[in-house]
Amino acid sequence: MTRMIREGFGLVQTLRPEGMTDFVTPAAGLFSVWHLGIPDVQDRAWTLTIDGLVSRPLTLDLDDLRRLPQANVTSVHECAGSPLKPEVPQRRVGNVRWGGVRLRDLLEAARIEPSAAYVISVGCDHGTFDSVHHDRYEKDLPISKALDGSSLVALTLNGEPLPAEHGGPVRLVVPGYYGTNSTKWLTELRLSGHRSASAFTTRYYMDPPTAGAPDDTPVWELAPNSCLVAPADGQVHLGQPVEIWGWAWAAEPVTSVEVTTDGGQTWATAQVADRIDYGWQRFSLPWTPSCLGEHILACRAATRDGKTQPATARRNRIYQRIIFVTQEAT
Numbered sequence: 071m072t073r074m075i076r077e078g079f080g081l082v083q084t085l086r087p088e089g090m091t092d093f094v095t096p097a098a099g100l101f102s103v104w105h106l107g108i109p110d111v112q113d114r115a116w117t118l119t120i121d122g123l124v125s126r127p128l129t130l131d132l133d134d135l136r137r138l139p140q141a142n143v144t145s146v147h148e149c150a151g152s153p154l155k156p157e158v159p160q161r162r163v164g165n166v167r168w169g170g171v172r173l174r175d176l177l178e179a180a181r182i183e184p185s186a187a188y189v190i191s192v193g194c195d196h197g198t199f200d201s202v203h204h205d206r207y208e209k210d211l212p213i214s215k216a217l218d219g220s221s222l223v224a225l226t227l228n229g230e231p232l233p234a235e236h237g238g239p240v241r242l243v244v245p246g247y248y249g250t251n252s253t254k255w256l257t258e259l260r261l262s263g264h265r266s267a268s269a270f271t272t273r274y275y276m277d278p279p280t281a282g283a284p285d286d287t288p289v290w291e292l293a294p295n296s297c298l299v300a301p302a303d304g305q306v307h308l309g310q311p312v313e314i315w316g317w318a319w320a321a322e323p324v325t326s327v328e329v330t331t332d333g334g335q336t337w338a339t340a341q342v343a344d345r346i347d348y349g350w351q352r353f354s355l356p357w358t359p360s361c362l363g364e365h366i367l368a369c370r371a372a373t374r375d376g377k378t379q380p381a382t383a384r385r386n387r388i389y390q391r392i393i394f395v396t397q398e399a400t
């Protein structure tokens with residue numbers, strides 16, 4: 071077993087939405103989450119095994135991976151929040167450029183069998199989460215997603231070798247899916263006819279039934295979400311134009327963002343940039359405040375198929391900010 075250099079759940083979250091001013095989030099500002107601790111990745115000779123329902127099982131080391139054709143994807147990276155509290159938004163999000171080998175290329179090289187329905191990904195971290203010992207971190211994704219050409223076995227983050235806290239030397243990246251599916255410290259990809267039986271796919275990261283979905287639902291595709299970057303409180307003055315802007319994202323491209331400055335009584339349609347790869351999209355709306363005092367700003371994103379953000383407690387609840395409109399600055 072790989073030695074652990076940190077034990078138990080932990081997270082780093084330095085940027086609040088006001089600080090997310092860059093299209094590409096610098097690695098130093100990117101949140102990080104781990105459930106079981108952080109493994110000592112120097113402690114093992116790194117290999118990635120592809121096995122299960124394949125006719126040509128493969129074991130690759132880092133040099134093998136580096137020698138294969140490399141691809142890049144810009145992708146929003148969002149944590150689904152605590153699996154024990156999916157109704158509490160955490161706004162742990164960034165937008166980064168991942169580089170590495172296409173998952174599809176590796177699966178094709180291993181010759182997957184027709185009965186393979188899921189790709190199960192295994193990390194070498196182990197330890198205690200929610201008072202239970204887990205001997206690995208394990209996730210799954212449907213084979214159709216794994217073969218769509220977007221997922222990577224990533225070796226770089228924003229062009230630099232993948233830092234250990236972000237899963238280096240090798241992690242899975244599944245653009246359009248919540249961060250929980252992007253297994254860090256990746257050591258095995260196992261093709262299976264069934265979903266994984268791991269606690270991280272059965273007990274955790276399964277959303278309880280809702281009115282529209284009678285069964286538990288895996289926390290896979292990103293639901294529409296958005297946040298305001300600017301203005302922050304203290305930057306808005308009576309009669310002075312400001313730009314209200316922020317980022318919006320979803321598994322599918324966001325096709326509309328609406329903004330309110332009166333706590334949701336009226337909504338205006340913002341301009342939304344086109345999506346690049348699976349990245350977040352900038353939206354903006356000019357505003358000249360015409361009355362003094364407290365204002366509740368909020369934004370909500372929607373996709374072409376009509377999926378949008380709820381006003382009720384949910385991980386992608388509509389993002390709000392209270393700002394105070396003051397006398398014109400002198």
Ligand SMILES: Nc1nc2c(c(=O)[nH]1)N[C@H]1C(S)=C(S)[C@@H](COP(=O)(O)O)O[C@H]1N2
Nearest residue numbers: 101102103104105149193207236249250254
């Ligand atoms: N092996 C392993 N992979 C993991 C996790 C983990 O605990 N162990 N946490 C997941 C969760 S919940 C998230 S949000 C992302 C966080 O990735 P980051 O730390 O690079 O931001 O990694 C995912 N991959």
Ligand SMILES: [Mo]
Nearest residue numbers: 149150151250
């Ligand atoms: Mo997460």
